[in-house]
Each structure stands twice: as C-alpha cells, then as structure tokens.
Amino acid sequence: MAALQITLLGCGKMGSAMLRGWLADPTLDANFTIIEPYHEHLGWADAHSRVVIYSDCQTAMASGAPVSSMIVLAVKPQMMDEAIAAIGSLRDADTAFLTIAAGISSGWLQARLGAGAPILRAMPNTPAAIGKGVTALYADHAAADLVPLATQLLGTIGAVVAIDDESLMDAVTAVSGSGPAYVFLLAEAMTAAGIAAGLPAALATQLAEATVSGAGALIEAADESPAVLRENVTSKGGTTAAALAVLMDENGLTPLIEQAVKAAKARAVALGA
C-alpha cells in the first residue's frame, strides 16, 4: 500500500510533539508536509527524508506538495479560519481533517470545508508535550473508519479516549483540557502551606512538587483506585486523617472542584457558541 500523505497545519508546541512521535513510530508509513510560518526551530524535522516544511500553503502548492489523505489542524483557534482558507489544492474531496483546536466544532469546520468532509475532533492537554497527555477523540459519521489512524497519530502524545457524542467535548475540556492547571495549583497551594507551616521555601517547593508528581505516577502504576490509595495511607486518628477531615468536609475539595469544572464547562460552551 502507498505511504500515507499527511499535512500538519501549524507546528508549534502540540504540532512538534506529535511530529516527533510520528517520525519515531516505525508502524506509521507516511510522508509529511509541514506548514509552519516560523520553522527555524524545526531543523530536527527538516533533516528527515519523509518531511518537507513550508512557510505557508501557497508556497507548498507552488512547490508541488501533494494532496494529503489527512490534514491535521494544530493552529490556535483564532488562526483557524485563515489557516483553512489557504489549504487549496493540498486537499481533495476525500481528504480527512483532524483538529486539536480547543472549541472548534465539527459543524464549524464543515461549514468551511464542505458538508462531506470527514472530520475528527480531538481535545488533548498540556502533558502531551512529554507524551503524557490524555486526548478525547470524536469522529463524525464520514470519519468513523479513520478512528484507528487518528488514535495512532494522537497516541504519540499520550492516551486516547474515543467519545461518540461531540457535546461531551465541553465537559472533557473542563476536566482534562483545563485539568492540568488544577493540579499545578494544588502543587502551588501545598508549597505555600508548607512555608506557612515553617519550611524554608526551597524545601517546601521540592516536597510539594515531588509529592504531586509521585502521587500521579502512583495512580498510573497502581491497580487500586485513587480512593483506595487514599484509604491505604490514612490511619485512624493519624496526621493524614486530620488533614482529610478538613479537605473532605462538606465545604471541602470535592464541591470546590465540582464548581470549578462547572465554571470551565460553562465557559467552553460560551466560547463554542
């Protein structure tokens, strides 16, 4: 079978993280056209025989870049309109589109790309930069058979979870898209609390950050649920129990996180409207 032709529109943080993974995947038989206005930082990819980098679509077309079977849209949402208007002959009627842009719906894309265009919509999160992201993936009817390929392409930046209802994307955004910031805040709050409890700032920072990342790694490695892991470190009348009595109070962490996720979801709905 002929190698796939994949165009990556926008090779910034997310685009670069994906491209690195694609080039390192021996099972992905594909050639890549990269469209990125500022590509001085992409020397590592430019040197690769399966990659051709252009500053814009017009230059790519003038240089004879081939039609792609899949175009991955990885520009900022506010640039999307302009970016897809320039695609021109880099696509044909069969080209599928995989978007990772926050808040850009398949309907929005269809209005610009044509009703029949197969569209896959993904929501990754920042740990993708180190291959530890989690991405929710939705495929419209025309793209259903492309889910395995999209899962392979997104699998290079972390775990991929398929969803079959696009309206879940707003809640996905509120939990995993914005979620890393909640965990970063937890590390900040634990550092501040450590300082307030008498630790030197550097020590409080080191302990709080290593605790958050270590606990995350334990959730990933352990067979037990987070609730069981928590119970395992909570002895009756002990120090952890004293802290959890505060955190698990009726006004504690759980209702607070619920409110935060609700606010993020409402914002995602408003931005997508």
Ligand SMILES: NC(=O)c1ccc[n+]([C@@H]2O[C@H](COP(=O)([O-])OP(=O)(O)OC[C@H]3O[C@@H](n4cnc5c(N)ncnc54)[C@H](OP(=O)(O)O)[C@@H]3O)[C@@H](O)[C@H]2O)c1
């Ligand atoms: N970072 C995250 O955690 C995260 C999480 C979920 C979703 N996303 C989504 O992923 C997408 C990419 O985010 P990112 O963090 O990778 O952003 P980024 O680093 O800014 O990357 C976007 C790249 O696209 C380039 N670009 C702009 N206009 C273009 C055009 N017309 N044609 C081709 N390339 C163009 C930009 O170049 P210039 O810098 O010159 O403008 C930039 O290098 C966004 O839509 C975002 O919503 C990101």
